[in-house]
Amino acid sequence: MHVLLDRQGWMFSIKTYLASITALYIGLAGNLSRPYWAMATVYIVSQPLLGPTRAKGVYRILGTLLAGAATLLMLPHLVETPLLLSAAMSLWLAGCLFMALLNRGPRGYAFLLAGYTTAFIGFPAVTSPELIFDTVVARSEEIILGTVVAVLFAALVFPASVRPMLTGRIGNWMGDAAHWCRQILEGGRAHAPRNRLAADLVQFEALIEFLRRDDPRHAGAAVSMQQLRERMLLLLPVLSSIADRLGALRRHGDGLPDGLESLVEDIRQWLEAPTESPTHDQLRARISALKPQVDGDLQHLQLASLLLRLEELVDLWADCRALHQAIEQGSAPQDASHYRINTGSVAESRHVDYGMALFSALSAGIALMSYCVLWIGLGWEGGGNGAMMAAVAAAFFAAQDDPAPSMMSFLVWAVVASVVAGIYLFGIFPAVHDFGLLVLLLAVVFLPLGVLLHHPKTMLFALPLTVNLVALLSVQNTYSANIQSFVNSAVAMFIGIGFAVVMTRLFRSVGAEWTARRLVRQGWTTLAEAAEGRGQQDRERFAARMLDLLGLLAPRLAATPEGSDIASVDMLTEARVGLNILQLRRARLELPERSREAVERILAEIAAHYRRQAAARRPLPGDEALRGRLDASLSRVGGVAACKARDEALMGLVGLRFALFPDAEG
Known part of the structure; x- marks a missing residue:
């Protein structure tokens, strides 16, 4: 309840509602075919702060233009073969989602948008492919209009700096x-x-x-x-x-x-x-x-x-x-x-899990393709709305370890949106005859929703509720609501999202512990490669890579069950091991031959240790023989004539000794 008493939240809500109504009015005045898309885009793009709104707006326009070009390439050539068109759309969704997952920053949003916007433009157009160019232009105009209005309002009306x-x-x-x-x-x-x-x-x-x-x-x-x-x-x-x-x-x-x-x-x-x-x-x-x-x-x-x-x-x-x-x-x-x-x-050293990104992207593509096969098999004329929503649900939550719970929440709030839309369409809109009254009636629902969008926790359900409500209301210049068409679209939407949930549960859902194990194995493999002389050999870059892994791992380790062996892994200690490995590799080249050979044997044993851990998928105790070699090398290198390389080698050896065997006596 305290969320609805937030003054900043109400200011954001009023500003966003005015922007959305402005976009809707311009769309209606310009006689756009779906002006409500401009209104929905305002709610998608608007953020509490100016910087994120501008960034999201830029990448939304780029994603929309990319999606329009892809639709123009696919649909005219494949519309006569529905299965091939569905396969192409599914592969496009998977490819865009793969790129989005590789780009964890705001740039990934452009690829995410390009993936599911193609479904939004393409699937409703299969019944009139000869008009596809006009359809792409119209959808792009509506989205760009909403984006520009959202950014202008964010910049000019009580701008909130980041x-x-x-x-x-x-x-x-x-x-x-x-x-x-x-x-x-x-x-x-x-x-x-x-x-x-x-x-x-x-x-x-x-x-x-x-x-x-x-x-x-x-x-x-x-x-x-x-x-x-x-x-x-x-x-x-x-x-x-x-x-x-x-x-x-x-x-x-x-x-x-x-x-x-x-x-x-x-x-x-x-x-x-x-x-x-x-x-x-x-x-x-x-x-x-x-x-x-x-x-x-x-x-x-x-x-x-x-x-x-x-x-x-x-x-x-x-x-x-x-x-x-x-x-x-x-x-x-x-x-x-x-x-x-x-x-x-350092700037180029983020961890990228190509395997997990590919798995997540293909899972979304399979979910969309599976729904399309069902749609085509049933010959369901109004099933295109479900394909659109299956693409959105599969793509939007793909970055999560287990997207199914969030997708179920998305489905629940889509049902709520359809109930509210039904009340407006068949109980209120027939009595509305001017734009001013429409604005007042819509404000009753959209202003409280805007306050919920202002807060990260409530935004998770408020955004799908708001956007789906705008889409189902389908505000246009003339009132033409048809209960059969409305129910058909709503049912298709529920089935599409539900199908995506089922397919995700079958192919994609993993827990936080599973992802934590995968991240830890990635860290162990990186350490083995460093000891073998492969991979990233720059100290700052290596540290940034390992600590990026730690940042991804920390919230997942907190969610692992008590007593899990993976919870005992300290990636920060592993990062220190890697830094000492790099220091030792650099210093060994200027040591006498016998000392250099001893150091290289130690590095080979460390690499083998981390390879064994990665293969076993759990932490293993360090080999006592390795501890003995480390102690012996400390004595041997300590006897070398004083020089910078000797000092660096000793620092690397002692660092490895106490990182790998912290409780062993010297």
Whole structure:
């Protein structure tokens, strides 16, 4: 109930309703064949904030034009062979959906629209294929009209910038990161802040795109956001490594060495109060002063590794602060160069699951094709509406692990929409004779629905209810409602969505645990490839890839049943293993031959370990022989003449030793 009392929600609803009525009026005045499509498009495109509305509008127009071109290519040539036309439409839907699933950002929306808009344009046109060009033009005009009106109203009528929301979100992220930093430096190991941070960082790219669309003046802030995301991604494994090193030194040694405890406490205070002493440069100087001689002694290596990670922490956090300040000011970063990052490689390192995307896309295509076979077999003249809705339902929820529950909800609210539409069409509209009265009567339903669209939780059912209601009302210049035609269209819609639900349950539904296992196996395979010298060898790019996996994995691990072996996997630890592998591979080339061969055998054993885990689909204990080789290599490499390659190799070996065998004594 509190949702309906939200002032911002009512402002959004009134603005969106006025935009939709404006689009409908223009469509009616222009004598468009289906002006209500323009009204529905306004509700589809409109978002509470300007940036997302502009982004969605741009990609909706692109998707519509692509769908129109595809329809013109397919329908005239295949309309005489309904099964071939259905197969072509289904393959087109699957192909577009595959591309949409590969593009997790706003760009994927264009492919999603292109997939199911072809069904919206093509299937109703099979009875009059000679008019297909006019039909494509008319549908494109109606959708583009609705999109342009939605964007204009969003930009001109009480525009809501994305900046305040982003400032709040980034402040929360910085707070989560600082809280986790302090917990680790105090000896805690809470996972909640880091999992929340990783999951949020997965959404960062979409927010950057929205900021760019929000206002050209925010281009500098978008650059700052991109750089902040890159540093926060690398902050996660650095903090995880610090937690392990501090824990090991406190457990197995005589406490922290002289000066280190006070340094850790000062860093913790610096995270809380950046304007007070000590400064970043003073902390760096104190870290350098504590660095021991790097040799084969495990205690020295642990301390050196810890101090190296503390150095990275203060550099990364200093940059994060500078970037946060730049974002709040809406400018490009002035001073964020303490930690150098290969920016181009990080931006291209998202995890892409081609197999799962193909499986999901083909499942949607099969659902549409199955309905079309039923439609053609029955010879049902009004069944085209069901094909349209089967395409929408199959495509719209394809990115979910188990789309069936959401599709069932879609079906339920479609039924509600048909009941409300029936009341309007046959109980109210016969008495309506002017546009002004129509506007007032529609406002009774659409204004509360607009408030529900403003909130993410209620939007999930409010959007299908609103759009289906607009489509079923079919407002045109002349009242021509026919109860037989209405019932036929509504039943076809229910059967189409229901068929998509059934086919999805048969072919597609998987649980969060199944997807979590798949993501974990992808991570293990990536680690094996890194150890074998294949795959992404750039440090920042590799870290971004593994942490993208962590962000996708975190919410799914939270949904796995208690006691599941996959819930024990810590992808952040795996990311640290990968970074140490890359460091070791780079350093081994300048070691003496015997040391290099020993390191290469270790890398081969690590690759085999992760290959075994991926094949077994569950975590396996590390081989004690591998631990022995790591300890032996630490001693052997420690005896090599001092040089940069030796120090890097020792850091890589000790990192692997404590990431793979954290509880084993040195």
